[in-house]
Amino acid sequence: MTDGGTTRRIRARRYLSAWIGFSAGGRFSQALATTIVLFAFGEPTVRVLVGPAGTWSVLVTLAVLAGLSLLGQRYRIEWHGVLPLSLLVFVGYCALSVLWSEYSWVALRGLTATVGFVGLGLYLALGRDLVQVIRACGDAFRILLVVSLGLEVLSGLVLDLPIPALGIRGDIAFGGPIQGIGGTRNFMGFIAVTALVTFVVEFLTRSVARWRAVASMGGAVVTLMLVQSPITGLATIALAGTALALWTLRHARPSVRPLLDGVLATLVVAAGVVLVVTRARVLPRIGAAGGTTTRLELWEQIRTFIEQKPIQGWGWVGTWPSEPVVPFVTFIDPSGARFTSGLDAAVDAWLQVGLAGMLLLLGAGLLAFARSWVTATTFPGVAYVWPAAVLVLLGVTSLAESYLLHGAGLMLFVTVLVVAARRRSWRVRLPRLEERPHP
Structure with missing residues (x-):
């Protein structure tokens, strides 16, 4: 029996080694990256089709496959100074919030989902280079839009019947x-505008055939x-301004770029102030008055609950739970249904992990944007425009939705965070452990 057990263990190790080697291959890694993006952005439909248990199974399976693929690529991946401390500190603080949460089981489940999507984002950033990430996102978005x-x-046209399970009304x-x-x-809309950014960068980098890029952009615009x-609509306007600013800075002389950055920052602040002051006139014109109310x-x-636990928050959950737990059970929309998020990433984070967690998230986002913006305006590769544009999109969308805190938004945020740190992290300049002189 001992010999039989030893033989089985040897075989299991060989199978595992073979699978790890296979999962590290280029074709498998690219297919896995595309599947990850498909799952993350199609999660609402996946949850309807296979239920919560099936969705968890898919998430865990993808996380395991991503881990095995990274394990197989461990000698090719540059780990030195890549993982952002800001991200690690924020996730660690979210984990600590489970300890003082009054709904520990729900918080632990939310933290597990958060760690899962953070892991998928890390795989995209570490297991694939930036052009490959853009290609994976482009292929996934084409499938999602079609x-x-x-x-x-x-x-709406063939059956003339709604599909209530998927939220499709046939309009x-x-x-x-x-x-x-x-x-x-x-x-x-978030999917479509992210897809449009991806398709434009694909076109500029010539990652796909010209006809495919043009057709994809047309589908995203439609x-x-x-x-x-x-x-x-607001996010698209912000992206158009971002594209113009990036084009200007990339074609400007290096000595002039700091001045242009200062002018752009002033214009952005001034535009934000004008929008806040004139919101009573602007919002009705774009059809957002009802949603804003x-x-x-x-x-x-939410403010009344934030005031009860302003520093540490109520405990991290990511997407608001469906269970009747306080405070989330008390938030009811005008139709009588429960809200599933705080409809603002900063407010939502403040409620869940308090002022400390919200500032950590804000700091991570601002640091990532600064790094990606400098890289996008100074590095010759056009692909580096994508992280900066995606962060602008996430930032604008986060003013009215909490996508940044869970699911596809969180995964995308982690991906661009690590991509930005790869070029600009100060820890890259530190000596490696094996290079340090021995005492």
Whole structure:
């Protein structure tokens, strides 16, 4: 029996070694990266099709495969000074919040999901180079947009019946709004505008055939027009301004760039102040007045709970739980349904992990943006425009949604955070452990 057990262990090790070697291959890694992006952005539809248990199974499976793939690539991956301390500190603080949470089991489950999506984001950033990440995102977004538009056409034009389980109402026959696989028009708009950024960078880097890039951009633009999301509209305007600023800075002389950066920062601050002062006139013009009223009422309710635990928060959960736990059970929208997020990443983070956690998240985001912006404006590779543009998109969207704190938004945030740190982290300049002189 001992010999038989030893033989089985040897075989198991050989199978595991063979699988690790296979998972480290380029084709498998790229296919896995595409599948990860597909799952993250299609999670609402996955949850409807296979339920919470099935969704957890997919997340765990992808995380395990990503871990094995990284293990197989461990000698090729540059780990020195890459993992951002700001990200590690924030995730660590979220983990600590489980200890003082009044709903420990729900908080532990939320933390597990957060760690899972953080792990998937790390795999994209470490297991693939930036161009490969963009290609994986581009392939995934093409599938998501085609499926979404196909379901909307099936519902609104062919069957003339809604698909309530997926949140599709079939309004494409009237020009929208459409929900696609996102479940809501805002999340579908988030998918479409992220896809548009990705397709443009694919076109500029010539990562795909010209006809495919142009057709993909056309599909993303059509989807953006059909979702009719005011939040996505503001994000698109911000991205257009970002594109103009990046083009100007990349073609400016190095000696002039600091001055241009200062002018741009002043313009952004001034535009923000004007938008806040004139919001009563601007928001109705873009169709966002009703949504803003709902958000203001929700934030006022959240404020009363923040005041009870302003520093440490109530405990990290990521996506708000469906269980009747305080304080999340008390937040009801005008239709009588419960809110699933705080509809603002900063407010949501403040509620969950307090002022300390919210400042850690804000600091991580600002540091990542500064790094990615400098890289995008000084590094010759056009692909490095993508992280900066994605961070602008996440930042603008986070003013009205909490996508940054969970799921695809969190995964994308972690990916660009690590990509930005790879070029600009101060720890890269520290000597490696094996290079340090012995005492």
